[in-house]
Amino acid sequence: MPAAKPTFIDNTDDLKHATASLSGRGLLALDLETEGLDPHSHKVLLLAIGDDKNQLLVDCRKTSLEPLRPLLEGQVPKVTHNGAFDVAIQTAKGLEARFIRNADQRKCAAGCGGHAHGRGQYLPLVTGIS
Numbered sequence: 001m002p003a004a005k006p007t008f009i010d011n012t013d014d015l016k017h018a019t020a021s022l023s024g025r026g027l028l029a030l031d032l033e034t035e036g037l038d039p040h041s042h043k044v045l046l047l048a049i050g051d052d053k054n055q056l057l058v059d060c061r062k063t064s065l066e067p068l069r070p071l072l073e074g075q076v077p078k079v080t081h082n083g084a085f086d087v088a089i090q091t092a093k094g095l096e097a098r099f100i101r102n103a104d105q106r107k108c109a110a111g112c113g114g115h116a117h118g119r120g121q122y123l124p125l126v127t128g129i130s
Contacts, residue, residue, distance in 0.1 A: 009058045018056050019071060023071070026076065028049055030086060040092050065093070081102065
């Protein structure tokens with residue numbers, strides 16, 4: 001089955017509408033890309049959230065994450081590669097992230113054809129930052 005094409009979101013109104021596509025899912029993948037490693041002083045640049053059918057890439061420089069609050073704070077498990085950091089950065093930004101699970105990166109790399117996807121895949125395309 002081909003991977004779904006991510007939907008790029010660069011404004012809050014579009015995020016409000018796109019969030020509905022992820023409601024009611026049993027499991028979501030979550031990834032944050034930031035300008036640095038300090039949750040209190042560095043900004044979130046990009047947030048990716050989705051499942052096997054729908055993925056959203058949110059440009060956080062232009063978009064409020066408020067429409068995602070029900071998903072991020074809800075009971076649906078979110079799988080991430082670095083849950084402790086993702087929770088810390090979300091908490092610093094006023095979100096109470098819940099039900100975060102860390103993926104085993106080795107298993108993901110094997111399941112993704114040997115490629116670990118993340119910053120190298122989308123961040124330069126969206127922001128021009130490598």
